[in-house]
Amino acid sequence: MEETDIEHYEAFKANKVIPQVLEAEILRALSFYPSLVPVKIRFVFKQRIKGSVMQAQPLITTMFGTAREYRINISALFRLTHTAIPIRQVPSDILIGWIGHELGHIMDYEQRNLWGMLRFGAGYLFSSSFVKNAERVADTFAVNHGLGNYILKTKYFILDHAALPEKYKQKIARLYLSPDDIVAQVRALEAQGNPSGLARHE
Numbered sequence: 447m448e449e450t451d452i453e454h455y456e457a458f459k460a461n462k463v464i465p466q467v468l469e470a471e472i473l474r475a476l477s478f479y480p481s482l483v484p485v486k487i488r489f490v491f492k493q494r495i496k497g498s499v500m501q502a503q504p505l506i507t508t509m510f511g512t513a514r515e516y517r518i519n520i521s522a523l524f525r526l527t528h529t530a531i532p533i534r535q536v537p538s539d540i541l542i543g544w545i546g547h548e549l550g551h552i553m554d555y556e557q558r559n560l561w562g563m564l565r566f567g568a569g570y571l572f573s574s575s576f577v578k579n580a581e582r583v584a585d586t587f588a589v590n591h592g593l594g595n596y597i598l599k600t601k602y603f604i605l606d607h608a609a610l611p612e613k614y615k616q617k618i619a620r621l622y623l624s625p626d627d628i629v630a631q632v633r634a635l636e637a638q639g640n641p642s643g644l645a646r647h648e
């Protein structure tokens with residue numbers, strides 16, 4: 447990273463709690479979402495997240511006030527079929543795509559009032575079509591904010607990674623936007639003359 451990049455990213459530390467080991471990736475993902483600067487988000491390592499690698503959620507105690515806070519849980523270990531590697535050994539671009547997707551969920555949450563959040567929680571628990579839609583919304587936020595290339599790399603990484611549990615790959619294929627869908631969205635953005643469909647910091 448260049449000097450100017452580090453200065454540029456400094457602004458994105460506001461209202462965030464960021465673990466040192468993933469600081470570069472998290473700040474880069476945050477830099478695509480300037481509107482999240484005033485939003486409080488804690489990035490927290492967890493030993494285990496059931497069926498997921500990362501997870502974005504509101505802090506329940508802040509749901510009833512005006513300043514909602516969020517937490518993005520990050521699994522400390524990236525589990526493969528027979529082994530697990532520390533999450534920081536996953537390539538940077540893949541992590542940026544992953545974090546960018548979670549931030550897309552927070553963009554979605556930010557548009558919802560308390561009632562909308564409660565409905566979201568119930569829908570996510572009980573309806574797979576609701577989950578599918580929520581995941582598409584998160585991916586779409588990420589693509590529209592210029593993270594298209596990262597999201598794509600993350601998808602391919604998951605779908606092509608032979609050592610990932612088959613069940614997890616099936617879940618991703620079933621519920622999330624496919625790489626083809628993402629390419630189509632990026633192309634559509636470009637056709638509108640919006641170059642942010644492709645990574646604009648490159």
Ligand SMILES: [Zn+2]
Pocket residue numbers: 547548551581584
């Ligand atoms: Zn998601």
